[in-house]
Amino acid sequence: MQGMMEVFKKELADDFTRWRFLILFAIAFAVAIFAIYMDAQYIKLAVSDTRFVFLKLYTTSGEESLPLFIMFFVFFLPIIGVSLGFDAINSEKNSGTLSRLMSQSIYRDAVINGKFLAGMVTIAVMLASVVLVVGGVGLRLIGIPPSAEETMRLIFFIIVGVVYGSFWLGLAILFSIFLNRVATSALASIAMWIFFIFLFAIPMFADLGGTASYIMMQVSPIALFWESATVLLVPSARTMAQMLNVSMSTASPFLPTSALSIGQSLLTVWPHIVSMIALTAICFAISYIKFMREEIRST
Amino acid sequence: MNSQPLIETKNLTKKYGEKVVVDKLNLSIAEGERFGFLGPNGAGKTTTILMLLGLTQPSSGTANIAGFNCTREPLKVKRITGYVPERLGFYEELSAYYNLAYTARLNGLPEAQVSKRVTSALEEVGLIKTAEQQVGQFSAGMKQRLGIADILVKEPKLAILDEPTSGIDPKGVHQLLELIDKIAKERNMTIIMCSHQLKQVQQICTRVGIMQKGKIVVEGGVEDLGRQAFSGGKFRIEVKLTEITSAVIEAIRKIAGVVNVERSEDTLVVTAQTDLRPQIAKAVVDSNGLLVQMNIQSYALEDIYLKYSEGQ
Ligand SMILES: Nc1ncnc2c1ncn2[C@@H]1O[C@H](COP(=O)(O)OP(=O)(O)OP(=O)(O)O)[C@@H](O)[C@H]1O
Ligand SMILES: [Mg+2]
Numbered sequence: 001m002q003g004m005m006e007v008f009k010k011e012l013a014d015d016f017t018r019w020r021f022l023i024l025f026a027i028a029f030a031v032a033i034f035a036i037y038m039d040a041q042y043i044k045l046a047v048s049d050t051r052f053v054f055l056k057l058y059t060t061s062g063e064e065s066l067p068l069f070i071m072f073f074v075f076f077l078p079i080i081g082v083s084l085g086f087d088a089i090n091s092e093k094n095s096g097t098l099s100r101l102m103s104q105s106i107y108r109d110a111v112i113n114g115k116f117l118a119g120m121v122t123i124a125v126m127l128a129s130v131v132l133v134v135g136g137v138g139l140r141l142i143g144i145p146p147s148a149e150e151t152m153r154l155i156f157f158i159i160v161g162v163v164y165g166s167f168w169l170g171l172a173i174l175f176s177i178f179l180n181r182v183a184t185s186a187l188a189s190i191a192m193w194i195f196f197i198f199l200f201a202i203p204m205f206a207d208l209g210g211t212a213s214y215i216m217m218q219v220s221p222i223a224l225f226w227e228s229a230t231v232l233l234v235p236s237a238r239t240m241a242q243m244l245n246v247s248m249s250t251a252s253p254f255l256p257t258s259a260l261s262i263g264q265s266l267l268t269v270w271p272h273i274v275s276m277i278a279l280t281a282i283c284f285a286i287s288y289i290k291f292m293r294e295e296i297r298s299t
Numbered sequence: 300m301n302s303q304p305l306i307e308t309k310n311l312t313k314k315y316g317e318k319v320v321v322d323k324l325n326l327s328i329a330e331g332e333r334f335g336f337l338g339p340n341g342a343g344k345t346t347t348i349l350m351l352l353g354l355t356q357p358s359s360g361t362a363n364i365a366g367f368n369c370t371r372e373p374l375k376v377k378r379i380t381g382y383v384p385e386r387l388g389f390y391e392e393l394s395a396y397y398n399l400a401y402t403a404r405l406n407g408l409p410e411a412q413v414s415k416r417v418t419s420a421l422e423e424v425g426l427i428k429t430a431e432q433q434v435g436q437f438s439a440g441m442k443q444r445l446g447i448a449d450i451l452v453k454e455p456k457l458a459i460l461d462e463p464t465s466g467i468d469p470k471g472v473h474q475l476l477e478l479i480d481k482i483a484k485e486r487n488m489t490i491i492m493c494s495h496q497l498k499q500v501q502q503i504c505t506r507v508g509i510m511q512k513g514k515i516v517v518e519g520g521v522e523d524l525g526r527q528a529f530s531g532g533k534f535r536i537e538v539k540l541t542e543i544t545s546a547v548i549e550a551i552r553k554i555a556g557v558v559n560v561e562r563s564e565d566t567l568v569v570t571a572q573t574d575l576r577p578q579i580a581k582a583v584v585d586s587n588g589l590l591v592q593m594n595i596q597s598y599a600l601e602d603i604y605l606k607y608s609e610g611q
Contacts, residue, residue: 002374006404096388100449103352103382104405105374295355297345298384298461 003106007114015122020083025126028076032130035068036137054146055153058134058233069134070229073127073161074222075197080126081168082189084119088112089176089291090185099298108292112284116166116173123165127158149262157232160269163276164225168193170283177291196222224276228269235260303366305330305457305489306351310360313346313513320346322513323360328506330456333483333490335500337604338510344493345385347510348459352382364457378406381450381458385465387442391435395426395445398434403452420451424478440471447478457489464499476502497604509604536569538579539592543567550582 015021058069089112092098101111131154139145146154172189179185200222218224260268306328313321321343328334336344349355351362353373362369364376389398399417408416421427424444429437437445443463450458463479464472480503483490494500500507508518540547543562551569552560556578559570569579576593583590 002407003405006401010401092388095391096384096386097390098388099354099384099386100382100388100402101405102354103377103380103384104402104453105378105407106405107374293356295349297349297355298386298388299345 003104003110004114004117007106007111008117011115011118012121015084015118021122024076024080024083028080028126028130029133031072031076032069032134033137035072036134036141038068054135054138054142054144054150055233055235058131058154058157070226070233073164073229074200074226077123077127077161077165077225078168078193078196078222080123081119081165081170082172082186082193084122085115085169085172085176086186086189087176087182088115088119088173090180091176091182093180093296094182096298099296102296109288112173112177112287112291116169116284119169119173120162120166123169124158124162127161127165131158152262153232153235153265156266156269157229160225160228160232160273160276163273163280164221167221167276167280167283170280170287174283174287177287177294196220199223200226218275221276221279224272228272231260231265231268235262235265304328305332306362306364306491308347308351308360308362311347311350311357311362312359313343313350313355314358320513321350321357324513324515326508326515328489328491330489331487332506333492333504335504335507336491336493336510337495337497337500337507339495342510343513344510345461348382348461348491348493351459352377352380379456381453381455383443383446383450383458383460383463385461387446389434389442389445389449392433394431395421395434395437395448396430398445399449399452402449406453408452416452416454420448423451423482424448439466440468440475443467443471443475444478447475447482451482454486455488457491458483460490460492462493462495464494464496472499479503534571534574535596536571536574536576536579537592537594537596538567538569538583538590539565540567540583541565541589541591544586544588546586547583547588550586551579554578554582 089098092101098111102108135146135154168189171192172185175185175188176182179188199220304327306326308324308326311321311324311326312319324347326347336347338344346355350357351364351369353369353376356370365379367375369376389395390401393401396417399420400413403413403416404410418427418430421430424447426441426444426448429441434442434445443466446460446463460479464475467475476499479490479492482488483503490503492500492504506518506520508515510516538551543565548560548562548567551557551567554571554575556572556575557569558572559568561568561570569575574595576595579593580590
């Protein structure tokens, strides 16, 4: 498609040189390194189950509670996605560059697609490099290399993370099309983020009964990611839906049950991934409809 | 050569809600023409241009450029059209070179030609020394010249310049207009230039259209315009007499070439096609009037423009 690759290349270069990106990247590394040191100490003390030792690097945090690493990305990937997209269109409108851009012979969607793709690649690079760094440091600390299955699980974790981050990117771009002020669109994206976190957190604090929590799990991207990441990185974990089927007990998803094979894990998370992609597609559809017919004026 | 005009609009209309901003515009511009688009603020010039580029949708009517429908085939239109918006939208934090190279690449220019094209465009407008400087550091004049270079990179058939001289000092305006003139003539480029400044349009344009409230009220070459606007009268002669009698007025009216005679206090304002001072003097004397003074003025386009800008 004409122009999309050019927009993509420019935006990618822009993304990597923006201060906000560099700061977030630095934070991600700092937190990851911090988490790994905590975890590694714990693993050294209590390696009883020798299976999936390497994955424990990412999922153990001293207790049988929420894996720090996953939790970090649950909250952090939206910030990355939003920070890459919240001013995608409106800042170009405000500075008048959109007029010049759109007067070149390119399709309008080339701009949205190019920007989205660049953001996606940025998210992927960031996530992959954090996972690699944690792996590298962890390898030195515990001295056990990852098995083939563990590697596969990590790769799928990265893919799920990119899908999740991209949803937030798509949402942020949507707001940047509808809201002309950069501050407003940033605020709207953050508000959505808090809203979804709230939805996600309700089942933890209030007993809504199985079905209500189950429905929330299906629509909240935060829940979708959290579940699929957990299933991928903690092979013994079960999703909410599976637990509901097994028993209605208040069992923690980290109960030491038998581990799922990677095939079973993927089968479990597949609907989650599809749901997240569908949510992103909705954002895109609305963005297209609005942007395609919009007037582009330079003043 | 085909006789079909390069740009043609048919009943082109744009409404914002109930407000009609462009009203059944029928415009036709031939290839190689340099069209000056004049009009007061809010006349609808920019809106017309946006419709020509497919950047906004007409409420009704059509616009064609080189046979392509501007609304349905904007890509083909934009391929052959260069546009300098009212507000030049350059990426301020990027270099002049990068900004132009981006334009070249977006238009599908092969990578091997990008550098050559951009360099020669920058040379042409005299910005080659500041090619690597951030556009944010450019002065208004430099930015406008960069806007021209941005068009050159595309090598278009048609260039649309929306108020290219805003915010520039008189000397800069002169240089910029000369630059546009030179470029247009060298490449036989069709030009549409929007402006409020009549003299500037006069300097480069072959044809002028004055827009008001969404309509072109007068259109044509500078000469034709004068005739249209003043129903043939190009000269304005003020005749001062000691006493104005109806006999004098009658006598002057009878002179061949006099278009109109108006009385304001002790002077007569005569509109005429040629300089009729001797004839008027004779007529006054013949009808026993006493001539005090006589002034002649030829109407400039400025007056025409003012006449249409004021008469709202
Ligand atoms: N989105 C919009 N909604 C409603 N009215 C609009 C909109 N955009 C422009 N207008 C109105 O359309 C009219 C014409 O605007 P336009 O920009 O075409 O004028 P112009 O001739 O270019 O004026 P100027 O010389 O000031 O640039 C103005 O009265 C303006 O208020
Ligand atoms: Mg305008």
